[in-house]
Every structure is written in C-alpha cells, then in structure tokens.
Amino acid sequence: MSALLDVADLHLAFGGVKAVDGLSFQVHEAEIVSVIGPNGAGKTSAFNCITGFYRATSGAITIAGTDVTRLRPSAVAARGVSRTFQNVRLFGDLPVLDNVRAGTHLWLRQNVFDALLHTPRYRRTEQVATDEAHRWLDFVGLRADRTGPARALPYGEQRRVEIARALARHPKLLLLDEPAAGLNHNEKLELLELIRRIRDLGIAIVLIEHDMGLVMEVSQRVVVLNFGREIADGSPEAVRRDPAVIEAYLGSDDEPAAETGDHEPATATGDGERPTETRDGERVAETGDGEPSGEIDREAGADA
Amino acid sequence: MTQIIWNGLFVGSFYALVALGYSMVYGIMKLLNFAHGDLYMLGAFIGFALLTSFSGFTATLSLVALLVVLLLSMVGTGLAGVAIERIAYRPLRSAPRLSLLITAVGASFALEYGMRIIAGPNPQVYPVRLGGSSVHVLGARIGVAQLVLIGVAIALMVTLNAMVMRSRQGRAMRAIALDPVAARLMGVDVNRVIAMAFFIGSALAGAAGVMAGSYYGSINFLMGFIIGLKAFTAAVIGGIGSFKGAMLGGVVLGLLESFGTHFLGGQWRDVFAFAFLILFLTVRPTGLLGERVTERV
Amino acid sequence: MTTTKTVQPPKPPAGGGGLGNAAKTVLRSRWIGPVGLFLGAIAPILIATPYAMNVMTSALIFVMLAVGLNIVVGQCGLLDLGYAAFFAVGAYTSGILATRLHWPLLATIPAVIVVTVLAGIVVGGPTLRLRSDYLAIVTLGFGEIIRVTANNLSITGGPEGIYGIPSLSVAGVDLSNSVVFYYVVLVIVAAAVLGANRLIRSRLGRAWRFIREDEDAAEAMGVHTYRVKMAAYIAGAVWGGLAGVLFGAQLSAISPASFTFLQSALVLMAVVLGGMGSTPGVVIGALFVTMLPEALRGLSDYRYFAFGALLIIVMVLRPQGLWPARTREPARTARRSATFDGEVRIR
Numbered sequence A: 001m002s003a004l005l006d007v008a009d010l011h012l013a014f015g016g017v018k019a020v021d022g023l024s025f026q027v028h029e030a031e032i033v034s035v036i037g038p039n040g041a042g043k044t045s046a047f048n049c050i051t052g053f054y055r056a057t058s059g060a061i062t063i064a065g066t067d068v069t070r071l072r073p074s075a076v077a078a079r080g081v082s083r084t085f086q087n088v089r090l091f092g093d094l095p096v097l098d099n100v101r102a103g104t105h106l107w108l109r110q111n112v113f114d115a116l117l118h119t120p121r122y123r124r125t126e127q128v129a130t131d132e133a134h135r136w137l138d139f140v141g142l143r144a145d146r147t148g149p150a151r152a153l154p155y156g157e158q159r160r161v162e163i164a165r166a167l168a169r170h171p172k173l174l175l176l177d178e179p180a181a182g183l184n185h186n187e188k189l190e191l192l193e194l195i196r197r198i199r200d201l202g203i204a205i206v207l208i209e210h211d212m213g214l215v216m217e218v219s220q221r222v223v224v225l226n227f228g229r230e231i232a233d234g235s236p237e238a239v240r241r242d243p244a245v246i247e248a249y250l251g252s253d254d255e256p257a258a259e260t261g262d263h264e265p266a267t268a269t270g271d272g273e274r275p276t277e278t279r280d281g282e283r284v285a286e287t288g289d290g291e292p293s294g295e296i297d298r299e300a301g302a303d304a
Numbered sequence B: 001m002t003q004i005i006w007n008g009l010f011v012g013s014f015y016a017l018v019a020l021g022y023s024m025v026y027g028i029m030k031l032l033n034f035a036h037g038d039l040y041m042l043g044a045f046i047g048f049a050l051l052t053s054f055s056g057f058t059a060t061l062s063l064v065a066l067l068v069v070l071l072l073s074m075v076g077t078g079l080a081g082v083a084i085e086r087i088a089y090r091p092l093r094s095a096p097r098l099s100l101l102i103t104a105v106g107a108s109f110a111l112e113y114g115m116r117i118i119a120g121p122n123p124q125v126y127p128v129r130l131g132g133s134s135v136h137v138l139g140a141r142i143g144v145a146q147l148v149l150i151g152v153a154i155a156l157m158v159t160l161n162a163m164v165m166r167s168r169q170g171r172a173m174r175a176i177a178l179d180p181v182a183a184r185l186m187g188v189d190v191n192r193v194i195a196m197a198f199f200i201g202s203a204l205a206g207a208a209g210v211m212a213g214s215y216y217g218s219i220n221f222l223m224g225f226i227i228g229l230k231a232f233t234a235a236v237i238g239g240i241g242s243f244k245g246a247m248l249g250g251v252v253l254g255l256l257e258s259f260g261t262h263f264l265g266g267q268w269r270d271v272f273a274f275a276f277l278i279l280f281l282t283v284r285p286t287g288l289l290g291e292r293v294t295e296r297v
Numbered sequence C: 001m002t003t004t005k006t007v008q009p010p011k012p013p014a015g016g017g018g019l020g021n022a023a024k025t026v027l028r029s030r031w032i033g034p035v036g037l038f039l040g041a042i043a044p045i046l047i048a049t050p051y052a053m054n055v056m057t058s059a060l061i062f063v064m065l066a067v068g069l070n071i072v073v074g075q076c077g078l079l080d081l082g083y084a085a086f087f088a089v090g091a092y093t094s095g096i097l098a099t100r101l102h103w104p105l106l107a108t109i110p111a112v113i114v115v116t117v118l119a120g121i122v123v124g125g126p127t128l129r130l131r132s133d134y135l136a137i138v139t140l141g142f143g144e145i146i147r148v149t150a151n152n153l154s155i156t157g158g159p160e161g162i163y164g165i166p167s168l169s170v171a172g173v174d175l176s177n178s179v180v181f182y183y184v185v186l187v188i189v190a191a192a193v194l195g196a197n198r199l200i201r202s203r204l205g206r207a208w209r210f211i212r213e214d215e216d217a218a219e220a221m222g223v224h225t226y227r228v229k230m231a232a233y234i235a236g237a238v239w240g241g242l243a244g245v246l247f248g249a250q251l252s253a254i255s256p257a258s259f260t261f262l263q264s265a266l267v268l269m270a271v272v273l274g275g276m277g278s279t280p281g282v283v284i285g286a287l288f289v290t291m292l293p294e295a296l297r298g299l300s301d302y303r304y305f306a307f308g309a310l311l312i313i314v315m316v317l318r319p320q321g322l323w324p325a326r327t328r329e330p331a332r333t334a335r336r337s338a339t340f341d342g343e344v345r346i347r
C-alpha cells in the first residue's frame, strides 16, 4: 500500500541553521507515528514544511500520491491535512462554535449569493456547520460553554477545541504538535484515549510529543530527530533501546532519558509548559490559572 | 541632466533623514508610526517659533544661530516623539497590531489639527530663507544653502549610524529588533531603548523639518503628511528596518522623483512615487537591502 | 451525547448602567435592523427642512461607507487608510458617464462596480500578500494617487471637478426632491447594510474573522487567506464605490476636495468608535461622526483634533469601541438541529 504521507529527504535551513537536515519517513492510513527529539531538534519545523508554512530548502513531501512540497498551507489542508499548533492558536475573540466551524470551511458548499439572499441552501449549510461543530466538541469531550469566546476557556479546554477544529476539517492526516504540553495527569489520560478514538475513525496521526509515556503508549512507530537529523525510525521498543537515541537524550540537558517509559508526566520540558502566546508573542491570552509570565519568556526564549 | 540628478539627491537627502526614523522605529517595534511625518512638521514649527522669538536678538541670523535653533528643535521634537510613544503606543504594545496602527493614525491627526489650532490653517512664512549664491558644477546650479543642508543631513546620518553600530544603546536596539523577548531576558531595558529610538528618530525628522522650512520658506500644518508617505516609500525601497536601506531608499526615491518630474511634469510627482511604491512591493517587497525572513509559525 | 453541561460564562464587561444595558439589549437583538430603519423612515416627519434633509442624506451615505469599510477593517482586520479613493472612483466613474456620455445614473452602476472591483484588484493584488502594515500605507498612497489624478486630468474636470450630475430617476420619474431622495437613499443604504451584515454572517464572513484573529490558523484550516482578504477588500471597494454614486447624485457636483485623507480618516473613525466588526455599532458610529460636527459647528477648529485624540483614547481605554461586537454567540445560531444524532463521520 502506498503511503498517505511521504516525506523524502527533507531539508530546511534558516540562514546557517539547519533546522531539518535530511528527514525521511512515511505514514500510512490510520497509523499513529510520533516524532520526538530534544528542544530545537526541528520537529515543529518539519511540521511547518509538511503543512506548507515553511518552504523546504530541498526534498519532497507527498500526500496520497500528490506532491505538496510547494503548496500554500490552505492547499495542503485541501488535500486532507489538519494540524494543531504548539502554542494553541485559536481564534480567541470568536465563539468556541465558530472556531470549530472553521474546520468546515473547506467542504461547506455555500456561496456569496446564498449568503446575500438567505437561500434554503444558506440555512441548511449553516445548520450543518453548527451541528458539525457540536459533534466534534462532543467528540473531544468539551465540557465548557460553547457560545462564549474561545479565549475565556481554560487551557486544557482550548487544546480540545483546537483538536475539534482540526477534526471538523475531516482530515485524512492529523498533525498534533505537543498536544499534551501543559495538561495535567488526568487530561493526559483523556488525550491518550482521544488520540486512539481519532485513529479509529481512520485518520492517520503524526504526533510531536515530549511526554515519553504517552509516546510509547500510543504510537505504532517513532521517528527521532536530533539537530534536524533523523537518528532513528522504528517501533517504540526498538527506539527506546537505540543507543543513538539514548545518546541524544543523555547528551542533552533538556531531556533526561531516565524518564523515558515512565507514564508519569512528563519530562522537564513537557510539563507545565503552557505557552500563553497566540501570535508572534504579541497577544497574551490569559489561560485563567495565573501562570507566571516567565512561562512566556521561557517559551519564546527556547524558540530563539 | 546633472541638474536633475542634483535635485534628486537634494530632495532625497530629506527623504533619507525622515525615512531613517521611520525605519528605526519599525525595525524595533514593527510599528508604522504614521505620526512620524507630523514630527517633521512639528520640528518645522518649533524652529519657526524659536526663530521668530530670537529674531529680536540677532537681526542678521548667523549660521551658528540657525544651528542652535536646529538643535533645540531636534530636542523638542525628540521629546514629543518620546511623549507620543509613552501615551499612545506603550499601553498597546501587546495589543493587536491593528489597534496600534489606528492609534498611530490618531496621533498623526491630533498633531496635525492640534498644530492647526495653535498656528492657524494658513501657511506660515519662515523668518529665514536660505537662498543666496550658487555654484555651477557640470552644468548644474547648486545652491550653497543646498550644500550646507546636505552636509548637515549627512553629518546627522553618519553620527546616528556610528551610534547604532558602536554604542551600547545601539547594540541594545539591534538586539530588540532581532528578538524583543530574548533581549529583555538578557537585561536590556526595552522601554528605555524604545524611548531612545523614538527620540532619535523624531529628532531627525524634526531636523529635516527645520531644514525644509528654512529652505523652502513656507510651512503649514499638513506638510508632514506627504513627506511621511514618501519617507515610508523610501524606507520600503531600501528595505524597511535597515539603516543603510533607509538612506539608500531616500536617495533612490529622490532621484526617481526628479526624473519623473522632468519627464511627466511636476503635478504627477506624487502619483509617480506612490505608483512606483506599489510596483516595487509587487516585485521586491523586502526592498533593495532587506533580507527575506521566514516568520515563525 | 445529546446534552453537555455548560459552565457559567464569565460575566460580561461592565456596561454603562441601566440605560446602557437597555441600549445594549436593543442593539444586540435581532430587531435592531427594523428599529433603525423605522427611525430613519420617521426622521423626515419630525424635521424636514432642506438643510436637515441634506444632513441626514449625507449621514446615510456615510453609513454606507462605514459599513463597507467595516468589512475590511472590522471583519478582516486590514487597515485601509485610503478608503475615500473607492468613494472617489465610484463618484467619478458615474459622474463622467452621466455627464459626458449622458447615461442615466442608474445605468452607470454596473460600470461603477466593474471599475471599483478593478481598482480593488490593482491595489490589493500586490499588497494583500504582505504584512498588513504595508496595506495601510499603500492604501494611504493610493488615496493620494486617486485624488491627485482627479485633480490633474481633464476628463475629471481638474480641481473644479464635475458638475451637473443628474439626480437619480427611475423610469423617467425624477427623484431629486430632497425628501424623496432621502427615502431612496434610505432604502439603498438599508439594503447595503443588510447585505454587508449577511455577508458577515456567512461562511465568507467567518473566514474574514478567522483571518483577523489568526491568519496562520485560518490558513491551516484551508482558508486561502489571500483570496479571502481580496474578497473583503473588493467588497469594501464596491460598497464605497456605490456610496460614491449616491454622493454624486446628492450634490450633483464632485471635486477632488471631497476625497481627501480626512474623509478616509473620518470613515475609519466611525468604524473604530462604533466598535469594529459590529454592524449596529458601526452604523451608530457613522451617525455620530457625521452628526456631531453639526451639533458642534462653533468648535470646528477643535473637532478634528478631538477626533484624533479620541482615536487614541478609545484604543487605549476601550479597544472594543463604544458598541463592541458581541463575542457570545446567540442561542438561535448555536442550536443543534432537530435531527442531530451526534455521530461523527469523516468524509
């Protein structure tokens, strides 16, 4: 069977920094693949290349047989790819329902004339979008109010909304960038179960995650990056024993390998990381639990 | 031909002076300070007020007196720039960009019509008029006053460039431009550096205002509007955020306009400049000296 | 999976006391449109001096401008500082066709739409790809280009402009009587407000707001941000152009002096003061901006200064404007359908 996602020899450089340096991996239908690696290894950059936000310096990205290497993000999304962002990026001032309706944008058949004349099709499609939003919010188990602005939700709920939004797109492939970051133990367990339910819908998942417990539990395959280079690709067990991987993690202060395999949270970096920025660090969304603002600095500083 | 080039260089040096401040503020805060052109206007009016009140002392205004007035006006506009930043921009630093842009428009409006309340709607005639002798070089008539003004402009720009490249403050400015958060973590006092940038940028615009007033002889409360646009155009042509770019852009724009005026007629000068801006943004949005950067996602 | 427990929403921002809350209730209700139209319809009964009719007609045209700009600025988050340019393009296109080629004013409307759309594409095309700041200043430049061009060309009548523009007439019936004309404008502007509001509440309108809130996230969800921004920009252009037609018909003469940056800034002021994004707020903002100077005639020197200061104050202290757009979705659009089954499907 040909792969759903095929990343072939991907390179990405920012000036002198080689953020991604020869990454190749494949993802098949309904498969869960994790991408791990120390901070700054190039995981998010790889996601950004796949989804069209960064233009790869070289290499090819294919989705279900079509080359998407040079497409803009919306065109990649149109090929059946959805994603979440490392720093939750909801439409903060808009109602939660509207946030999820965004997922329907690509397939909701409604044009300007329907809107201006309020045709039956307008009413029908609007109802479809609303139902769809509720459906996915139910699916991710959002307990909070859905008519209020998204930024009023607690952080964990915002993560759920972001996943619901991505699912409302009806993707074939879902990319999750550190979905467990900043979640508490229970929330992580719920996330684990949610990821499995998503896979059971037939959606392939690529997961970037620092929480080794979660990664080992849920993935069929694990790809390991270090300094942009791929150092391992295999089953969770094989990767865990891979000397190169152990070396990479021990060699880095960020990620104590000892915690690998421990289901309890979280590594030094994964835990408590509640980025509160929305974009470019301009707007700071309150996440409701009074996180010290040092978190923001840490986050942005780490990216630098 | 040489005349056209000379005229272009002369006007271009004004653009460059104003564009520098524009570009500096943009580089550091990513803010288009729409009020920047109005600081040029403010400078011209402060200079006007000073000259009018001094004219009692010095019947024949020496060049030294003029320089003193220039410096005082620069300090005045510099402080005004700092005040604007403090009142209108700082409270919004973490707000959506649109709010900041709108406040900038508000600041520009307030300056223009505030000046109209103070000085009236009609143009004021500058108490000094630099005119006088000129020399001929390669067929171009070059005014001595023009030479002096260009000299002053170049001196100011060189000083600024040296400051930004060498001094601690300058390094801090560049650090903030690159990454404000990291700069703050490294102990840079972001507020002070931004205030500093506003002071310098506004002072340069103010200097250009005084120089323009004393050269062209007439000033009015809306004189900053077009120059603000031109300065932005110059900054974009050079590559916004880049110092050398702003200077280069100013000169390039001056030359372009000079040739445009020659071939199309003066009434089309502004249309020509802005049409060029739109064209330029299509072809090379990062400007002559700007680099392409991938914005973080 | 049919019902979910809802958490109590955070309390809404403090209103301005009982009267403020009452006003808010009306403004938020679905009856605000009909109520507004009704008030507009009875206004001439209360006061019908030619001067008053003139002011009110101008105010309505200004409402149309503000509602158009609201699409661009309030919904899509793009700062257009040269909006008067589209107003001018509309007024001049129809004025030229009506006076030089003797087209009836109504017949010029399709031409106006075509020309404003083209103008929107020319300006938006290169700039909408760039950071939004560039758009702000390029539109500012564009405003100047249009004004200066109108000032210099002979077909536009130079600085004197165009005069003798016929008023609106339908099937040979002249509608130039000031009261009749007011009602015609009222109907057109009401339709324009309704149309804009319907666009805002559609799939396209949502996409505009997604872009305003987070362009990258919108793009990731499949919104072709460039095209969608272009749609907003063009919609704004068309609204502005059509308002220009009304403007020419009202005054029967137009000149470059009517299309300065000041005009653009005033429209922006209306949008910002009213509460960007909220249609009723923007309509009220527009009425405020046009009526206030009438009330403060004597203070004309101070009013633009006051407007500038007000822009800063509003942005610093109350960025959501005087009548903010609601962030809470009304129950009527949030309802599940009767046949809702809760089952998820991937298509």
Ligand SMILES: Nc1ncnc2c1ncn2[C@@H]1O[C@H](COP(=O)(O)OP(=O)(O)OP(=O)(O)O)[C@@H](O)[C@H]1O
Binding pocket: A014, A017, A018, A019, A037, A038, A039, A040, A041, A042, A043, A044, A045, A046, A086, A302, A303, A304, B294, B295, B296, B297
């Ligand atoms: N837009 C950009 N411009 C310049 N450098 C960038 C950009 N985006 C990422 N980088 C650099 O590329 C490298 C990889 O960053 P990336 O965000 O992909 O790491 P990551 O594996 O996701 O790390 P983390 O676990 O901290 O999220 C880093 O050195 C980062 O600074």
Ligand SMILES: [Mg+2]
Binding pocket: A043, A044, A045, A086
């Ligand atoms: Mg990352």
